[in-house]
Amino acid sequence: MSTPKIGIAIAAPSGRAPDNDALLAGVRRLEQQGYLVHNYYDDDQRFQRFGGTDEWRLAQLNAAAADPAVQVVIALRGSYGMSRLLPMIDFHKMADSGKLFVGYSDFTAFQMPLLKQTGRVSFGGPMICDDFIRAEPVEYTLNQFWDCLRGPVHQVRGTVGEGGSDNPLVNVSGKLWGGNLAMLVSLLGTAYFQALNDGICFIEDISEHPYRIERMVLQLLYAGVLDRQQALVLGDFSGYKLNAMDNGYDFETMLAYLRSRLPIPVLTGLPFGHIKERATLPYGGLAHLVSSERGFDLTISDYPTL
Numbered sequence: 001m002s003t004p005k006i007g008i009a010i011a012a013p014s015g016r017a018p019d020n021d022a023l024l025a026g027v028r029r030l031e032q033q034g035y036l037v038h039n040y041y042d043d044d045q046r047f048q049r050f051g052g053t054d055e056w057r058l059a060q061l062n063a064a065a066a067d068p069a070v071q072v073v074i075a076l077r078g079s080y081g082m083s084r085l086l087p088m089i090d091f092h093k094m095a096d097s098g099k100l101f102v103g104y105s106d107f108t109a110f111q112m113p114l115l116k117q118t119g120r121v122s123f124g125g126p127m128i129c130d131d132f133i134r135a136e137p138v139e140y141t142l143n144q145f146w147d148c149l150r151g152p153v154h155q156v157r158g159t160v161g162e163g164g165s166d167n168p169l170v171n172v173s174g175k176l177w178g179g180n181l182a183m184l185v186s187l188l189g190t191a192y193f194q195a196l197n198d199g200i201c202f203i204e205d206i207s208e209h210p211y212r213i214e215r216m217v218l219q220l221l222y223a224g225v226l227d228r229q230q231a232l233v234l235g236d237f238s239g240y241k242l243n244a245m246d247n248g249y250d251f252e253t254m255l256a257y258l259r260s261r262l263p264i265p266v267l268t269g270l271p272f273g274h275i276k277e278r279a280t281l282p283y284g285g286l287a288h289l290v291s292s293e294r295g296f297d298l299t300i301s302d303y304p305t306l
Contacts, residue, residue, distance in 0.1 A: 005034055005035060005036040006034075006035050006036065006071055006072065006306065007035075007036040007037075007038065007067070007069045007070040007071050007072070008030065008035050008036065008037050008038070008070065008071075008072050008073075008074060009037075009038045009039075009040060009063075009064035009067055009070040009072070009073045009074070009099075010027070010037065010038070010039045010040060010041050010064075010074060010076055010128050011040050011041065011057075011060040011061045011063075011064040011073060011074075011075065011076065012040075012041040012050075012051025012052065012057060012060055012075070012076035012077070013051070013057050013058070013060065013061050013075060013076075013081060013082050013085055013107075013110065014050070014051065014057075014075065014076070014077060014078055014079050014080060014081035014082050014106040014107070015049060015050060015051060015076070015077045015078060015079025015080065015081060015106070016043070016046040016047075016049065016050060016051040016052075016076075016077075016079075017041065017043055017046075017051070017076060017077070017129055018077075018129065019129075019133075020043040022129075022130075022133050023041070023043075023076075023128065023129060023133055025133065026128065026132050026133025026134075027039055027133075029132075029133075030132060036069060038064065038067055038069065038070055040060040040063050040064050041060060041076050049079065049080070049081075050080075050081045051076055051077075051081070054081075054084050054085060054088070057081060057085060058085050058088050058089065061073075061085070061089065061094075062090075062093075064099070065093060065094050065097040065099055066097065070099060071099065071100060071306060072099065072100045072102060072149065072306075073099045073100070073101050073102065074102045074103065074126070074127060074128055074132070075101075075102065075103030075106075075107045075127045075128070076127065076128045076129055077127050077128065077129040077130075078103065078104065078105030078106035078107060078127065078180075079105075079106055080106055081106065082106045082107060082109040082110055082183075083106075083109050083186065086109060086113065086192055089110070089113075091113055091114050091117040091118055091120075092117065092118055094114060094118070094120070095114065095117075095118035095119075095120035098304075100122070100123060100149060100304060100305075100306070101114070101122040101123065102122070102123040102124075102125045102126065102127070102145075102280075103123075103124075103125070103127050104124045104125065104126075104127065104179065104180065104204075104272070104273075104278075105127075105179075105180050105183070105206075105274065106180070106183060107124075107127070107179075108124075108178075108179030108180040108183035108184065109183050109186070109187060109192070110122070111124065111179060111283045111284075112177070112179070112184075112187060112192060112193060112194055112283075113187075113191075113192040113194075115177070115194065115283060115284045116192065116193075116194035119284070120284075120304075121282050121283060121284035121285055121303040121304055122282075122283045122284070123145075123148065123149070123280055123281065123282055123283060124179060124202075124272065124280065124281040124282075124283050125144070125145050125148065125278070125279075125280035125281070126141050126142070126145050126278060126280070131278070138276045138277055138278075140271075140277040140278075141276065141277055141278045144156070144278070144279050144280045145280045147280075148280040148281075148282065148300075149280075149305055149306050150305060150306055151301075151303065151305030151306075152301060152305055153299060153300070153301045154280070154282065154285075154299070154300045154301075154303075155297065155298070155299050155300075156270070156271065156279040156281070156297075156298040156300070157271075157295065157296075157297055157298075158233070158267070158268075158269035158270045158271065158291075158295050158296045158297075158298065159269050159294065159295040160268055160269040160293075160294050160295055166293040166294070167265075167267045167268060167269065167291045167292065167293055167294065167295065167296060168259075168265040168266070168267065168291065169291060169292065169293070170230075170231055170265045170267070170289060170290070170291045170296075171289070171290050171291075172200065172230040172231055172288075172289050173200075173230070173286065173287065173288045173289070174196070174198045174199045174200045174229070174230040174286075174287060175196045175198075175199045175200070175284055175285065175286055175287065176199065176200050176202065176281060176282060176283065176284065176285050176286075176287040176298075176300055177194075177195070177196045177199050177200075177201060177202075177283060177284060178201040178202040178203050178233075178283075179202070179203070179204070179283070180203075180204060180205055181203040181204065181205040181208070181213065181216050181217070182205055182208065182216065184203065184216075184220065185216045185219055185220065188219065188220070188223055188225070189223070195225040195228060195229075196284075197228050198228065198229070198230055199228075199229055199230065200229065200230050200231050200233060200287050200289055200298075201225075201226070201229045201231070201232050201233065202232075202233045202234075202235060202270055202272060202281065203217075203232065203233075203234060203235065204234070204235030204236050204237065204270075204272055204273030204274070205237055205273070205274075206236075206237075206238065206239045206273065206274035207239035207240055208237065208239075208240055209240045209241075209242075210237075210240065210242075210246075210249065210250060210251045210253070210254035211249065211254070213237055213251075213254060214254045214257065214258060217232075217258055217262075218261070221261070221262060226262055226263070226264060227263045227264070229264050230264065230265075230289070231264055231265045231266070231267060231289055232262065232264055232265070232266045232267070233267045233268075233270045233289070233296075233298075234255075234266065234267065234268045234269075234270060235270040235271070235272035235273040236270075236271075236272065236273030236274060236275045237251065237273070238273075238274070238275070239274065255268065265291075267289075267291055267296055269295055269296065270298075281300070282300050282303035284303070285300040285301065285302055285303035286300065286301050286302040286303075287299065287300045288300075
């Protein structure tokens, strides 16, 4: 008896495809690799910067969740748009579908309320654009993804490169949560926000100047979120530009300040964010974090698998 194909649904709850021809070529490659692909994105339905009107993007998400041939729902891309859909999403229907939902960046706004309202774990991981449509796939990113989804235990190694800051020594366990920093702060104070007590919080962002990163982290601190965590783990924060007005205030200076202010350990080196080599992280899984001065091991269990 042949092994059933893994069904992958593509939905665009946020941005539209930058290159539809590349998307279609990527879909063909996935099909040639033996996956059953259900593409609910229609480039003819794109609207402004979005993958369709709010109603159409919601319809994509609902159709993907309802498709009995699908096991994994992967967001087309991030950008912006999920915030518009939050009041219209039936998160219990999403959870009851049994699908494994995957994405990062703007998709953080889906993952947090899904876990808060239903307890369902999702996955911070690759998106169709551009992780699955690259002419030259990134082996680390895809191996992390499929290894994680097969489970039952997933491991991520974090390292601090040359010139990086030393990590504190920690050995802690807690539920893993977090995501894109700007999205977390945008949900703070709303009915969709949830900080997991005694959790391990991970954050990342793109094109945010160090002072903006500091400001958002301080907002989480002042809101009483971070003092309830076991640790704060930083992913990638690239894409910003320093200028003459910074006068020596760079990422490392900002990091040192945060470490002096936060009541929890702050670690760097998580391979997660807007980068090519990206780990997959079960959002809400049980994590064990063990670090040294130059890196850490993150072991995650207790999450749904294929």
